[in-house]
């Protein structure tokens with residue numbers, strides 16, 4: 001049996017969670033203020049996931065970049081690979097919050113979506 | 124010079140200013156004006172592209188730009204007027220504002236003013252690092268602005284001084300963008316950022332955190348070439364013989380935020396030395412009647428949702444003031460005691476339920492927050508863990524504080 005401490009990153013409460021687990025079974029868990037914490041720790045043990053936020057280049061926009069996020073959490077080890085994939089992409093303004101910029105990025109089932117409105121550049 | 128008369132002027136169009144305006148409008152005031160010096164509304168959230176906003180208010184984990192857009196949309200929908208590229212350069216005690224907008228100068232007479240100017244970053248000059256003065260030294264927020272809004276990568280090999288949230292978020296951001304973050308250096312024995320940011324920004328990427336360390340020298344003439352770090356003793360003085368040189372081209376400073384209160388002082392608003400923000404009562408009214416404060420200009424917040432809630436309150440108070448409906452009760456003083464860095468509001472009437480914000484001096488476990496008057500303990504609030512990085516909120520009901528003459532808030536160990 002293993003005991004491990006985690007800081008839950010789901011929300012700014014930052015619960016410090018202690019778990020005892022063996023193989024893939026959790027025996028005891030404490031410190032989490034909600035069930036999301038338990039879910040988070042389970043995933044951390046089995047397959048850690050993260051949401052990714054970054055920026056993508058914009059053509060003819062009021063700003064040179066649009067901020068984006070993955071539509072759902074992706075396996076942690078995919079973060080850098082997705083960053084590489086994104087670095088070659090450029091999108092045309094205007095862009096609206098929620099627009100899908102890359103669908104199913106690298107087969108993670110997550111889309112890359114815009115998190116900011118970008119207007120067309122006024123000439 | 125263009126003259127105007129406005130019921131409520133809101134200085135700064137960040138999350139605090141937007142929410143204050145929306146709340147004033149909903150409380151029946153139409154003659155409102157938001158004045159923002161940048162080309163966009165939204166304040167610092169424009170560059171905070173990471174998630175972690177809105178969990179309290181929307182029960183959703185939003186990015187900064189998504190969070191701010193909801194309030195900008197509401198401002199547009201309600202038709203609240205705003206001026207962009209416009210900087211308030213003076214406020215006097217008669218509530219007259221001088222505003223500079225491109226080629227024009229405005230003189231605005233306000234019935235009420237809401238201060239929501241946010242804060243600025245402490246710079247290198249204020250913390251006095253010895254060494255050369257090469258390029259490549261930025262405050263973390265400036266680097267965040269350049270990388271997230273202007274598509275300008277500031278460096279490749281990076282050292283960060285200070286473990287505040289801005290610094291931690293930037294450590295992850297730079298790593299994702301292909302730079303190498305060599306060290307985060309913190310003079311205190313603990314991080315000044317939120318624990319979740321320590322986990323997801325440093326631990327995830329194996330970025331080393333040097334606690335009880337500081338930077339004692341910078342090297343390089345044109346561009347930064349290296350920094351020397353050293354361990355510090357209990358008095359935060361560098362210990363001889365512990366120096367270590369780290370080769371890097373960029374140094375980011377994440378060494379604290381200062382509420383932007385130069386304007387407030389001109390208008391006669393009295394400032395609390397500890398928070399750097401105005402002294403306020405339960406209506407968020409400052410020492411100048413009709414001038415209210417909210418958001419980071421009042422005290423530095425770690426969570427924007429609480430900025431929004433505080434600003435709504437300021438909006439309500441200002442609209443009541445304009446309608447001559449703000450009650451004038453006698454106020455009692457609220458004092459921070461042992462273990463407490465500050466508590467807000469500074470003055471309360473005891474005639475209403477009040478929500479308080481406080482910060483503790485240092486991290487700890489198994490603590491009790493005590494609320495006392497001169498002769499008894501009014502309430503005890505147990506806390507499993509406390510951290511200066513995390514603001515603590517609590518509420519007192521009017522029947523709990525009835526007849527009280529002065530309040531003290533203290534922290535005590537639980538055995």
Ligand SMILES: Cc1cc2nc3c(=O)[nH]c(=O)nc-3n(C[C@H](O)[C@H](O)[C@H](O)COP(=O)(O)OP(=O)(O)OC[C@H]3O[C@@H](n4cnc5c(N)ncnc54)[C@H](O)[C@@H]3O)c2cc1C
Nearest residue numbers: 135137138139160166167175210211240241418419426427
């Ligand atoms: C890097 C960073 C990361 C953060 N991460 C999180 C997080 O994950 N979750 C979370 O909930 N919160 C987070 N926060 C905190 C949150 O973003 C802030 O508390 C919030 O933005 C403060 O809002 P504000 O309106 O008081 O100030 P600001 O957003 O700074 O807005 C102030 C506005 O006033 C304007 N202004 C100032 N002076 C004048 C003047 N004289 N005339 C006209 N306009 C003026 C400025 O241009 C600015 O637009 C973070 C903050 C930072 C800096």
